[in-house]
Amino acid sequence: MGTPSDALEVLAENYEFIESIGPCLGFRRAASVLKSLPAPLRNINDIEGLPCLGPETKAVIQDIFECGSSSKVEEVLTDERYRTLKIFTSVFGVGPKTAEKWYRRGLRSLEQIVSDSSIHLNKMQIAGFQYYEDISKPVSKAEAEAVGHIIKEIAGCFSPDVTMTLTGGFRRGKEFGHDVDFLLTVPRPGKEDGLLPAVIDQLRIQGLLLYSDFQESTFDLSRLPNRRFEAMDHFQKCFLIVKLKKEQVVGQQAEQRCGRDWKAVRVDLVAPPAERYAFALLGWSGSTQFERDLRRYSRLERNMLLDNHALFDKTTCFFCNKVIHQRRIPMARCDSTASAMLTANQD
DNA sequence: TGCTGGCAAACA
DNA sequence: TGTTTG
DNA sequence: ACAGCA
Numbered sequence: 001m002g003t004p005s006d007a008l009e010v011l012a013e014n015y016e017f018i019e020s021i022g023p024c025l026g027f028r029r030a031a032s033v034l035k036s037l038p039a040p041l042r043n044i045n046d047i048e049g050l051p052c053l054g055p056e057t058k059a060v061i062q063d064i065f066e067c068g069s070s071s072k073v074e075e076v077l078t079d080e081r082y083r084t085l086k087i088f089t090s091v092f093g094v095g096p097k098t099a100e101k102w103y104r105r106g107l108r109s110l111e112q113i114v115s116d117s118s119i120h121l122n123k124m125q126i127a128g129f130q131y132y133e134d135i136s137k138p139v140s141k142a143e144a145e146a147v148g149h150i151i152k153e154i155a156g157c158f159s160p161d162v163t164m165t166l167t168g169g170f171r172r173g174k175e176f177g178h179d180v181d182f183l184l185t186v187p188r189p190g191k192e193d194g195l196l197p198a199v200i201d202q203l204r205i206q207g208l209l210l211y212s213d214f215q216e217s218t219f220d221l222s223r224l225p226n227r228r229f230e231a232m233d234h235f236q237k238c239f240l241i242v243k244l245k246k247e248q249v250v251g252q253q254a255e256q257r258c259g260r261d262w263k264a265v266r267v268d269l270v271a272p273p274a275e276r277y278a279f280a281l282l283g284w285s286g287s288t289q290f291e292r293d294l295r296r297y298s299r300l301e302r303n304m305l306l307d308n309h310a311l312f313d314k315t316t317c318f319f320c321n322k323v324i325h326q327r328r329i330p331m332a333r334c335d336s337t338a339s340a341m342l343t344a345n346q347d
Numbered sequence: 348t349g350c351t352g353g354c355a356a357a358c359a
Numbered sequence: 360t361g362t363t364t365g
Numbered sequence: 366a367c368a369g370c371a
Contacts, residue, residue: 011367015367018366020366020367023367023368024366025368026366026367026368026369030368051368051369052367052368052369053368054367054368054369055367055368056368057367057368
């Protein structure tokens with residue numbers, strides 16, 4: 001707390017709550033720039049030459065160096081509306097609109113929400129409240145790997161040659177996350193369609209499925225160059241909450257005399273065709289800000305369009321994965337650029 | 348000065 | 360249709 | 366309301 005980047009995040013979040021998306025993005029990007037620095041700022045002069053830090057963000061950072069805090073940020077932190085919306089949006093399935101609606105009704109705590117019979121929660125929010133305690137706790141790397149073993153076991157029954165990669169924050173080296181992301185595929189084209197339904201069914205049979213939201217694939221390679229490149233991919237995917245037994249987690253004692261012997265964990269599974277695996281992996285490795293910047297870099301500096309499915313060269317009007325089979329060079333270059341940026345991405 | 352800044356799909 | 364998720 | 370760009 002109290003660091004310049006945290007302070008800017010608070011302001012960004014507050015602008016998000018009042019649906020002012022421009023300033024929200026401005027503060028978020030500024031915070032992200034500070035987080036990406038190799039060393040923390042020592043004084044106000046260190047921001048010289050950094051991008052996305054204008055007069056407004058500079059004033060905030062300056063206040064923190066001079067007074068130890070920014071009055072503007074402190075004001076937001078004590079604001080009842082901000083504090084309440086922050087609590088409400090911490091529930092899975094509750095965004096700024098819903099939080100705002102509850103706030104306007106005079107509600108101020110989660111207890112008031114659940115005991116209010118006039119409020120109708122949707123499927124996602126019901127799960128969000130039901131497993132709130134577990135889901136709000138960070139997920140450890142050991143827990144992520146334990147989930148991985150369960151999924152891999154099931155997916156391996158569907159197809160022994162399944163490929164599975166832990167993505168998201170853990171792939172970037174983080175020790176904790178708020179959920180666990182996996183990318184899965186099978187070599188035979190088209191067979192990946194049955195993969196996630198099979199995994200979900202088996203989780204349900206084993207009594208480990210607490211919530212699931214399955215999204216059918218809408219991926220269509222033939223229509224890629226026409227439409228504007230998209231931020232969210234069209235691969236088959238599912239957002240789950242699964243039951244993770246404590247005894248399955250390495251380094252955690254099974255002896256829990258009292259209380260539950262399991263924990264609810266948010267899990268996302270994505271199943272692209274094997275041929276699209278590399279792009280999906282890059283896209284799902286995050287962070288959100290890094291993906292934004294990578295796309296912006298492709299577009300503005302390289303005249304290319306990047307998304308989770310492909311990399312398109314606007315100059316030659318070819319996809320880079322096509323080119324690798326025909327000419328071999330550009331993909332390697334794109335790939336090394338992407339890897340270099342990925343390596344540099346320290347969240 | 349005025350525009351852009353991540354978008355598709357499930358659910359209610 | 361609006362809201363939320365990643 | 367923020368910041369960068371045409």
